[in-house]
Amino acid sequence: MSTETPTERREAAATRRRWVTLAEVVAVAGVLIAALTLWTNWSDHRANEADKLAAQSSAARERTKIDLSAIVQDGGNTLLLKDARHDLQDVTITFPRALGVSPQRPPAEPVIDKSWFSKPLLKLTDGGADNRAGRLPVLVSVQYFDGDTTRSASGIYEVIWKTEAGLPLMGRSLKLEGLRVRQRGGDQAKLDAIWAKEKPAA
Structure with missing residues (x-):
């Protein structure tokens, strides 16, 4: 026969209810923590995938980018165009219209030849100092x-040149010194505008 008083029985029941409530809270907290952990892992995975895709896209763009450089050949008569990552297949060189030189498309090696434009450039700079750049x-x-x-x-590049005094009655000579990029992209109108602003004075 139980010796608990009614008050003791009520207190025991209340204690059991508190333990049940606490267990429920702990269970709900566990579910929430598990859900938060799952969401965090999924979010981190998506961020890592996004970073990986961005890196791959950047690397692909870098591989396709063309970076022309030039090697001076034949004592300054030609510039051999090169790119460290790609083999050049076809090259067209377009000049400012005011220079009066038609576009050139070298049939063999990708070169810029001074013979294409030396005459009009020397004529343009005639009357000044013999040694110019x-x-x-x-x-x-x-x-x-x-x-x-x-x-x-395509891009606008600058052919670096210099003129030198020649032998008597031979006049000045033109030599090519190198090539550097001015801008990526561009067209005939932009090229003509640059030349109109920066062409050498006589």
């Missing part, structure tokens, strides 16, 4: 292989 803007359009894909690109 300057830059001639040209629009370079290239086709190249990126893996098995043929791509094209």
